[in-house]
Amino acid sequence: MRIILIGPPGAGKGTQCQRLVDLLKVPHLSTGEMLRAEVKARTPDGIVAASYMEQGQLVPDPIIVGMVSRRLQSPDCRHGCLLDGFPRTLPQAETLDDLLERRAMSVDGVIELAVPRDELVRRMLARGREDDDPEVFEKRIASFEVQTAPLLDYYARQGRLASIDGLGTSDQIFDRVKAAVRRFEQATRAR
Ligand code: ADP
Numbered sequence: 001m002r003i004i005l006i007g008p009p010g011a012g013k014g015t016q017c018q019r020l021v022d023l024l025k026v027p028h029l030s031t032g033e034m035l036r037a038e039v040k041a042r043t044p045d046g047i048v049a050a051s052y053m054e055q056g057q058l059v060p061d062p063i064i065v066g067m068v069s070r071r072l073q074s075p076d077c078r079h080g081c082l083l084d085g086f087p088r089t090l091p092q093a094e095t096l097d098d099l100l101e102r103r104a105m106s107v108d109g110v111i112e113l114a115v116p117r118d119e120l121v122r123r124m125l126a127r128g129r130e131d132d133d134p135e136v137f138e139k140r141i142a143s144f145e146v147q148t149a150p151l152l153d154y155y156a157r158q159g160r161l162a163s164i165d166g167l168g169t170s171d172q173i174f175d176r177v178k179a180a181v182r183r184f185e186q187a188t189r190a191r
Pocket of ligand 1: 008009010031032033035052053056057058059060064084085086087088089092140
């Protein structure tokens, strides 16, 4: 299964991704984590990326696309993967479709973890993580609303979107995630 998990910052994507990769036994491709590793290793890409990330801005596509496409080619991704943090824009989604199509692959399904904005802000203030500067956090939410939300339409039109309620306990939300995966399995078999 090749699945994308989409959600605004603070939606609890990290927890659900972890549980989902354990269930599906596929690699977890998190562009946020990949970028943080590049930054830490001070690679040329990492140095450029850091200046964007510090400001809550998106890292330029050539860096992201290069990173993801290299990762998608590794043998462990042949039978599937969970994409987390990518695609984040419409051009990235189109590029991903092209990349996969060239390898006779496709996205099986996209899960949207829906959480209202005021709840996201409340959670961010409650956890008080040091990278949670309120101003930067607001920018990340705004970037999600402007740049990432249009992806939901893109995948809905392809009949691949499952929007699930991101409010509740981790177990309740994971039950909804599993139900979405079962629907993707049926849809993939029917295609
Ligand atoms: P978030 O907490 O917003 O989900 P991530 O850990 O996914 O953050 O990513 C951290 C930062 O890395 C983002 O704010 C952005 O600057 C950059 N980034 C991650 N994925 C992408 C992407 N697909 N396109 C552009 N920038 C990205």
